[in-house]
Amino acid sequence: MTPTTAPTWRTVDVDGAAVRVMEAGTGDPLLFLHGWGLSPQTYAAGVTRLTSAGIKVIAPALPGFGGSDGPPLRGIDLPAYGHRIGRLLDVLDVGKPAFVVGHSFGGGVAIQLATDRPELVRSLTLINSVGGAPGQRTGLVGASWLRWMLGAVTELSPRAIARSTPSMVRDFVPNALRKPITMALTARLALTSDLSAQAATLVAIGLPVLFVWGDQDRLILPGALREIAGDLPAEVVHGKHGWLLSEPDEFATLLRNALVVHAMLERSRRGQAVVLPLGARLSDLLPVERRAAARRPAGPTVRRAE
Numbered sequence: 001m002t003p004t005t006a007p008t009w010r011t012v013d014v015d016g017a018a019v020r021v022m023e024a025g026t027g028d029p030l031l032f033l034h035g036w037g038l039s040p041q042t043y044a045a046g047v048t049r050l051t052s053a054g055i056k057v058i059a060p061a062l063p064g065f066g067g068s069d070g071p072p073l074r075g076i077d078l079p080a081y082g083h084r085i086g087r088l089l090d091v092l093d094v095g096k097p098a099f100v101v102g103h104s105f106g107g108g109v110a111i112q113l114a115t116d117r118p119e120l121v122r123s124l125t126l127i128n129s130v131g132g133a134p135g136q137r138t139g140l141v142g143a144s145w146l147r148w149m150l151g152a153v154t155e156l157s158p159r160a161i162a163r164s165t166p167s168m169v170r171d172f173v174p175n176a177l178r179k180p181i182t183m184a185l186t187a188r189l190a191l192t193s194d195l196s197a198q199a200a201t202l203v204a205i206g207l208p209v210l211f212v213w214g215d216q217d218r219l220i221l222p223g224a225l226r227e228i229a230g231d232l233p234a235e236v237v238h239g240k241h242g243w244l245l246s247e248p249d250e251f252a253t254l255l256r257n258a259l260v261v262h263a264m265l266e267r268s269r270r271g272q273a274v275v276l277p278l279g280a281r282l283s284d285l286l287p288v289e290r291r292a293a294a295r296r297p298a299g300p301t302v303r304r305a306e
Contacts, residue, residue, distance in 0.1 A: 012088060014087050029056050033085070047255070118202075127212045128220050209228075
């Protein structure tokens, strides 16, 4: 196993727009899409651990965040974000479909990217993703979208705040100062996007999709996304919306195991042998470090995509 590789940064021109990109490692590409108001730097401690497993991490700052040029204010929607990220992969010429991982707002962009450019996406791992509750509150019940926007940071655990404050200040404050309207519009977008039909279609066509939810997350609730499951049931981990920031080792472990499971699903669909311990299921290969006592909270019966 190769050692963890330190990340490097560069600015990539995508159709005349500047996109800041954090990269690390060599091997199969993994595209990481960060949460609202932040940048890839906030997640670097966890996501760069994957480089030791032969993964090349590609983590762009989403349009309007982290120094990347934003879309026009009248064009702030998920298709615009998905298009910019898809074109970024075209420009980078990664050579093969990427494992795609998205947290929060980045999860919504990941679903849109897989819908619009399926040839670029090898699998989806969606952590506390937006997209499940159109026209209603997805968290902080009864709050306005402005209060939700301001509550994004307070939803982190004290440990996450203590550990992540330097990088969060480096990311969140400049984003808020430079692009306040973009911040507000994307916060509203996060609360109102309906991606459940798109996610169900992706599962139905055979794309490996894993949903991961935090059992103490009040900021983004699963909503309609909770009803979607394919070969893998949703994973419920113990933590708030930003648990992956305070637990980078466990975040990396979850991703590493998810990628193994997704690769095994690919082999199975190609008719190749998949060897598991007697009586084991693919979902048993996922980590248990932060798994909630109950795998799934009480809620609607799971609907498998047809």
